[in-house]
Amino acid sequence: MKRFFLLMLIGGLLNTLAAQEMKPEDTEVWEPEPVKVTPGVFTAPPSDAIVLFDGSDLSNWIRPKYTVGATLESIKTMIENQQKTNFEGTDPEWMVKDGAMIVKPGGGAIETKQKFGSVQLHIEFLCPYDPGKESQGYSNSGVFFMGMYELQVLNSYENRTYSNGQAGAMYKQHPPLVNASRPPGEWQMYDVVFNAPQFNRDGSVKTPASITVFHNGVLVQNHTVLEGPTLYIGKSSYVKHADKLPIVLQDHGNKVRFRNIWLREL
Ligand code: MG
Numbered sequence: 001m002k003r004f005f006l007l008m009l010i011g012g013l014l015n016t017l018a019a020q021e022m023k024p025e026d027t028e029v030w031e032p033e034p035v036k037v038t039p040g041v042f043t044a045p046p047s048d049a050i051v052l053f054d055g056s057d058l059s060n061w062i063r064p065k066y067t068v069g070a071t072l073e074s075i076k077t078m079i080e081n082q083q084k085t086n087f088e089g090t091d092p093e094w095m096v097k098d099g100a101m102i103v104k105p106g107g108g109a110i111e112t113k114q115k116f117g118s119v120q121l122h123i124e125f126l127c128p129y130d131p132g133k134e135s136q137g138y139s140n141s142g143v144f145f146m147g148m149y150e151l152q153v154l155n156s157y158e159n160r161t162y163s164n165g166q167a168g169a170m171y172k173q174h175p176p177l178v179n180a181s182r183p184p185g186e187w188q189m190y191d192v193v194f195n196a197p198q199f200n201r202d203g204s205v206k207t208p209a210s211i212t213v214f215h216n217g218v219l220v221q222n223h224t225v226l227e228g229p230t231l232y233i234g235k236s237s238y239v240k241h242a243d244k245l246p247i248v249l250q251d252h253g254n255k256v257r258f259r260n261i262w263l264r265e266l
Helices: 001-022 072-084
Strands: 051-052 061-064 095-097 101-102 110-112 119-126 141-146 149-153 189-194 204-208 210-215 220-227 257-265
Touching: 119 141, 141 189, 149 189, 149 210
Parallel strands: none
Antiparallel strands: 051 257, 061 110, 095 101, 101 257, 119 189, 119 257, 141 149, 189 210, 210 220
């Protein structure tokens, strides 16, 4: 019995000595080294960005054949159609002027030719001064991640509308934390981290989509978890879709401008 306690005591002492022998370097992690990225000046694209629009032309964009509808049923139809057609589209009708792309009211949405899942996105937008317009009718557009999760674009400077429909809202789901809008006629920006949803084989959700948004440098969505695709009517829920899908910019009948659009795939 004495011998047992003696062995226990020696074991304990050895453990203490081992812990004391730990050096600061023992908890340093050197590999892998994070890849070096040259930051852009102000909001210019960093060295590893995919530039979607640099002010010159719409060569990275098409007019989609199918766009998101108002209800969950129309979302399901859109996803089915996309799977059948593999994203056919025509040339977009939007105008390019003074380094910006401008919505052509009635010309339809535009979407990226390339498909994306999780991204860091930078986009600048300008809601034109348009006295007489109000609520959802004042410079409405939107950035649809994967073609179905809308970050609202709207003039929300002294233009009240429903909170989960104003600028910086995840439309009809989550109002922005604050209203960081600049007046109409001034350029604004969104910096976004969008995490694509992940699905199980049976179509159930493994991880829902989430989003973090800075509006003009101010946090307005803080790792917000989405209920499903954006719907105009009804409560949303997830519908299984591809891992990568185009980013869509909305035509809501207003001449909203966009410029300096770039992203980094995550
Ligand atoms: Mg919109």
